Amino acid sequence: MILTAVVCGALAAALTGWIRTIADSDSRWLRSGLHVGLAAAGGAGAAALADTGSVGTVPELIAFAALAVACGLLVPIDLAVHRLPDLVVVPMYPILFAALAGASAVTGDWGALGRAAAAALTLLALYFTLAFINPSGLGLGDVKLAGVLGVFLGWLGWYYVLVGTLAAFAINAVVALLLLAARRANRRTGIAFGPAMIAGAAAAAWLSTAG
Template identity: 85%
Template structure:
């Protein structure tokens, strides 16, 4: 178990680095989204990247060279998710230029982590979970293309890699939490008359929030 001071310092440093990276990409994010929405001007991506970075440090249990690959994988995902949430809220799109590179990035870093730890089963489970969620989301998108887009399908595979690395239980929790959170948001928006039955609701933020809930449970448990 890491000394609390070391863990706190690591979490603060990781959060600061992730926030700085997200802030440096602000102009690029607006260009990719092709929008100047208030969601992209609010600094939300910086705050989310910082929170995700702190969570990445806690999840990786940093403090030694052996845990560095995991930290890099989780931190990269934190920055990307921090970017994707406001973009999806602004334009209902999850750009390939952000999502697709996460596949080789996570596979490479988690592959090194498996090599260092000798836990190849975790890497295999991550790959299997990615394929399972890709298949599930593709099927749902095929059945209801107005509810889910291909961007959601691609993000599902990325989150499958992450959650699968943690364990099958967290794949299930993260997936169910995404749909539950999205349903809550839809009900609230309907209740306050900010949406109707035909209003599109960005699903990417709920997917990312669901994965965050599962990751939090893995640490808390």
């Protein structure tokens, strides 16, 4: 667990200059080292999840750790510029599917991979519909990230897809209320939704280990 956390944190640190370039920003969110801490924490969680999950294979750990690094990068970028760059999000689809296919090949549990694909399509459709209805509330970056998180949550199970999705909206609502109460935002202020989506998925993953 410690080794995975260190590797994920080190990789995120090495990408510090790159995320500033793709975000085209020197925001304090990108200079704070938040991405390093998040990637390291996610790496520890990835190791715990792979150890306690039904598979516990090296390919599964690789998938979870790669997602941890990507999410660690995406949170401060979204907070800084309200964007979820394709350069970070889109490559996660082949990475996750390739690694999880390897895990399925080791265990013979191809149903989990099919469920992950179905969950990704379900969340892509859901978020695309929401973005179409309210484009000011959700962007296409959120839609693409939803598919990635759908792969991850679907691998864990449909229950965790539901929990992670509902948790994302609940977390975002709480953040919005706190910002309104602190007078740091108004009803027209845009709030980055990516961090809430990632936090919701993390909460669902934690629940899966607790169960």
